[in-house]
Amino acid sequence: MAQPDYILWFDSLNNQDVDRVGGKNASLGELISGLKSQGIQVPDGFALTATAYRSFLAANDLEPQIQTQLRAFSQERQSLAKTGKTIRRLFQHAAFPQELETAIRRAYRDLSRRYQVDEADTAVRSSATAEDLPDASFAGQQETFLNVSGDAEVLDACRRCYASLFTNRAISYREEKGFDHLQVALSVGVQKMVRADQACAGVMFSIDTETGFPDVTLITGSWGLGETVVQGAVTPDQFTVFKPLLQEGFRPIIEKTKGSKLQKMVYGDDAGKDTIQIVETTGKERQAFVISDDEILQLARWAVVIEDHYGRPMDMEWAKDGNTGELFIVQARPETVQSQRQAGTLKTYKLKQAGEVLLTGLSIGDAIASGRVCRVLSTKDIDQVEDGSILVTEMTDPDWVPVMKRVAGIVTDYGGRTCHAAIVSRELGIPAIVGTGDASRTLHSNQDVTLSCAEGDQGKLYAGQLEFEAIDVTLDDIPATRTKIMMNIASPAAAFHWWQLPVEGIGLARMEFIINTLIKIHPMALVNYDNLQDRDAWKTIRDLTKGYGDKREYFVDNLCRGIGKIAASQYPHPVIVRLSDFKTNEYADLIGGREFEGAEANPMLGFRGAARYYSPRYREGFALECQAIKRVREVMGFDNVIVMVPFCRKVAEADRVLQVLVENGLKQGVYNLQIYVMCEIPANVLLAEQFAQRFDGFSIGSNDLTQLILGVDRDSGELADLFDETDAAVTLAITKVITAAHKYGRKVGICGQGPSDKPEFAAFLVKAGIDSMSLNPDSVVQVKRLVAEQEAQLSA
Known part of the structure; x- marks a missing residue:
């Protein structure tokens, strides 16, 4: 009897059954049979096999009729739209062979009995035998029908799934990928719905x-x-x-x-x-x-x-049942974009011009594209989409795929990183910005724009066609160095982008950048939220912190996640996080900040860095920073995070700050905590041995140190020729710090711009015995090669 081959229950299937039940159903079977014992919950169900599909074709003599239509299409005697519509109509008018219909009805009744209901609510999903493969996703090519109950409705949904093997988009995709249309069979999965x-x-x-x-x-x-x-x-x-x-x-x-x-x-x-x-x-x-x-x-x-x-x-797809509160996995398939990328190269994009930001959303990909907006809201009008344009629409579905491959970039109103537009854009290698909210209402066709996904998690659409460059970085054959090469990372959004670079950690992560971009609120405004005099700031904080009963928790929660993301990108290598080092005017610009900050004639040398942490004016705000660090290290587990104290003017001040850190649960040595100090003022150089007896390491801020040693404003155009990290006074100071640090077994690194910009400065640092250099990401490979050459010369 052939009937048993028509229906197979998920728990009898595994990944070896793709030819019988398609990728989706085989994977569901693999999940149930292979992982149920490990606690993963998957709703039960059954599959109509490829044998059932072919029996359906044979019983209705569909194959020669389908071939006739496809031949007319391939010979350009018939449009794709007419071909697909005609073939789908053939399926819709076809009947199930009696033994197949009986098998489906019986299996559906058995599924209902398993869940102790008269008629189970089910999801009826297509599962093609060439679907969900490691090198081809076929994302959304065939149909799914939800909340299908009753055996007659299940039969109809199965028929509609069969027909969906010949949607216009599915025909087009198979043509592109080189799959024989009639060699691809369609299985149907009938799965109990999760009441999501x-x-x-x-x-x-x-x-x-x-x-x-x-x-x-x-x-x-x-x-x-x-x-x-x-x-x-x-x-x-x-x-x-x-x-x-x-x-x-x-x-x-x-x-x-x-x-x-x-x-x-x-x-x-x-x-x-x-x-x-x-x-x-x-x-x-x-x-x-x-x-x-x-x-x-x-x-x-x-x-x-x-x-x-x-x-x-x-x-994977997941769902939560509203009746039971249980979580379920309802699908799993191989990821088909990042896992297929070639290792050993890193392509980076960089804007060469500034521009007006028109809107933002989630960045998909990491490229930049420019062109003219083509605003199209319906697939009925996709023939208006021009090659090389920036497609702007509310959302996409598989019907958009034929035109998506012809555009330079995509912008949508809705969607997240796992939506259809995002998945297809990645597969096609096209940058996209999704979830902008209102792109289709604020942009108009023929508007010149530049789409940038090269600036982290947030994608930006700029006015005008801006200049940009694409750089290929080859990661093969990069020599090892004694001097540790680390990175400066400005934001959590950028951290993952550079994970492939051959570095040994992050030498500088600026806490103030995280506060400025993720939190935006002055910490003391959160501490004193109930008593804020600035009612506009109070309202803004109220809206930003919805969901947080304790407004201080908003600061701690967001700061620790920002630090955690940076720490994750290089774990277990060290990640040095500098405590907040806003200047007074910068603190004042945070929401609610003007109520807590006074005016200073020279903020660069004013109330900043270590002086704030023990001051009654900021001590409670600093406690929030400490809570975030403590949570990152002890709750999240990132013990690779090293704390760094900036702008510490006196040895006595160092003692006070270390005591405040202890009072806030951050004690050197506990959970392997290390505390470094920035070396950026002459006092840190002159008293380097005393600082070395208190801190676990130094990080030389060469920009500030050069500024203060030479008495030159680093931002002054008039004095630009005098600002020089290679000046003898500066190099003498750096050498003194390295000697003092090593005398007490302390590490010393540098996190300024100098080594990235000046090869001779990097060479000097190697000769001086620096332990690490923290560089801008785009100069890592170049400087690492230079350092390797210098080290080889010294050991020759």
Whole structure:
């Protein structure tokens, strides 16, 4: 009897069954049969096999009719649209062979009995035998039907899945990839629905989708059924978890970004067909994260287990049941973009001009493109899309793919990093900005713009066609050096971009940059929120900190995640985080800052750095910085974070700051904590031995040190010729510090601009015995080669 080959239950399948049930269903079977014992929950279901599909074709004599239509298309006697429509109509008018229909009805009744219901609500999904392969995603090529209940409705949904093998986009994609249309069979999966309509759902990757950084899990989610996230109909919440420390029992959630989540997909009011509807979310839903920290960590653990099982980065869909509160994995497939990239090269893009920022969103890819806007809101009008334009629309679906490959860049109103526009843009190598909110309403066709995804997580659309350059950095055959080569990283957004560079940590991460870009609020305004006199600032803080009962927690939470993301990019190499070093005028520019900052004639030499940390004026704000550092190291687990004290003028001041750090739970040696000091003023040089007896290391800030030793404003155009890090007075000072540091077994590095710009300065530092150089990322390879040459000469 052939009938048993028509239906196979998921728990009897594995990844060896792709030819029988397609990639999607084989993977579901692999998850259930291989990983259920490790606690991963997958809804039960069954698959209609490729044999069932071919029986359907044979019973209705469809194959020769399909061949006739495809031949007419390939010979350009018939359009793609007419070809697809005609073939789909053939399926819609065809009947199931009796034994196949009986098998489907019986399996559906068995599934309902397993869940102890009369008619189970199911998701009926297409699963092609050439789908979800490591080198071809076929993202969204075939149809899925949700909330299908009743055996008649299941049969109809299966027929519509068969027909969807010949959507216009599926025909076009197979043509492009070189797949024989009639060699690809279609299996159908009938899976019990998770009641995510009453909770939430989303997508998860076990790799960073933009940079290929392998040590994180990226999770996106929104309220309701997960189709809105996949389609890009909403801008979802986004979470990033660092995998290595997750496995050691820490809680390394290094990113939590709240999406707008304006809509959700839920069950409709009527039973039977077409019972899915889109409704607006409530204000409360928009302000809340869709899952808790514990649930984020649970999903991330599952991602690690699934990735380990498959032995490759994975793309997964998850859902939460609103009735039981349980989490489920509903799909898993190989990630098809970053895992296919060639190692050994790094392409970087850089704007050569400044421009007006028109809008921002999530950056997809890391490239820059310029062109004229082509604003198209419907697939009915995609023939208007011009080659090389910047496509602007609300969202994309698979029907857009034929034109997406012809444009220079894509901008959408909605979507997150895992939406359709993002997935296809990555696969095509086209930069995109998604989730802008209002691009289609604020931009107009023929407007000159430049799309930049080269500035971190945030993509920016600039007015005008700006000049930019693309640089290929070859990472092969870079020599090892005794001198540690580290990086200066300005922001968490940029950290992952440079993970492939051959460096040994981060020599300077500026806390004030994180505060300025992620937090934006003066810490003392959060400490004194209830008593703020500036009511405009009070209202702004109220809106920014929604969801935080204690406004101080907003500062600690966001700061520790920003530091954590930077620390993750180089773990376990050291990451030196400089405590806040805003000048008074810069602090005043933070939200609520003017109430706590006075005017200074010379902020550069004013109330900054170490002096703030023990001052009654800022001590409570500094305590928040300490809490964030402590959480990064002890809760997240990033013990590679080294604290650095800036602008420490006196030895007695060093003692006071170290005591304040102890009072805030940061004591040298506890959890391997090291505390460095910036060497940027003459006092640090003259009293280097005393500072070396207190701190674990030095980091020379060559710009400030040169400025103060030579008495030259580093920003003065008139005195530019006098500002020189290679001046004998400066090099003598650096040599003295290195000697003093090494006398007491302390490390000393440099984090100024000098080594990046001046090869002779880098050569001097090697001769002087510097332990490390922290460079701008784009000069790492060049300087590392120079350092290797200098070290070779010294040892010759």
